[in-house]
Amino acid sequence: MDTSTEQINDLIAANAELKQFFEGIRSSIDQRVDTAVAAIGSNRVIVYIDADNGDDANTGLTEGDPVKTWYAAVIRSASGGRTTFRLMSDFEVSRRESLPHGFLEIIGHGAKRNLTFAAASSEDPLEAPGFACSNGLDSVLMLNLTVHIPALTATQKTYMFQAKGLMALNIFDSDIVREAGANMTVLQSFQGFALVVSGVTYPPEMAGNWVAAVAAGTDPVTLNRCAYSNVSSL
Structure with a gap:
């Protein structure tokens, strides 16, 4: 060879x-x-919540298989990604609930849904129900909801959203209803915030109750910790 x-x-x-x-x-x-x-x-998840007919043993990933509780929805969320919670029924927030880290959409599904905050937490009567955000940058979009703000009997953590880090809150095509004597502030953010409100009806009593420690009539451009807001007078 x-x-x-x-x-x-x-x-x-x-x-x-x-x-x-x-x-x-x-x-x-x-x-x-x-x-x-x-x-x-998995970085984009839609979870269906039906407080009336849902079951936390369900997957929550289709209209025909919704979960019942907020907690069950959170553990099915895309942490650090984009999660949509579609409310198939009215929903009452009765305790401090966690939010998934990342971008969360809370949307009334099929019709405008009532999102009602109880006067005090079912777990601690001194604590107001609401949402607790993580330490990172979080963004929440609320759409097609009627948000009911109560006259709280609680005296601690009286915020709808409490963020330890940066937070962007967007409320679109919704209504905000404040009970007589309501004393819940929409947002507390320790590091900074953005607030965008569009297509929303709300009473004049919201003045001074959008952001914690911000007086009524404050122009958001005067706040160092406000990244952006289209609400001309907080």
Whole structure:
């Protein structure tokens, strides 16, 4: 066998070994690709909540399989991603609830839904019901809701949203109803906030009750911790 024939045979053998190698790792590569694609998909989650007919044993991922409680919805959310909670019935916030980290949409599904805050937490009568946000940058969109703000009997944490980090709150196409003597502030943010309100009806008593420690009539552009607000007078 001459030298050129030996080289060709060596190349054929090497090619066969290389093909065998890649055939062996193909399944591993495919598995990693599938895992990456699934991770992208899981970063966008829609959870259906039906306080009347839902069941926390359900997946919550379709209209026909809604969960019942806020807690069940949160543990199904996309932490750090985009989560939509679709309220299929009126919902009462009766305790301090956590919010998933990232971008959360709370939307009345099929009709405008009542989102009502109780006068005191069912777990601690001194604590007001509301939403507690994480330490990161969080964004909440409220859409197609009628938000009922109570006259609180609680004396602690009297905020609808309490954020330890930065928070952007957007309220669109909704109504805000304040009971007589209502004393709940919409937002407390320790590091900074943005507040956008569009297509929303609310009473004049909201003045001074949008953001904690911000007096009625304050122009948001005068606040260092306000990143943006289209509410000309807080």
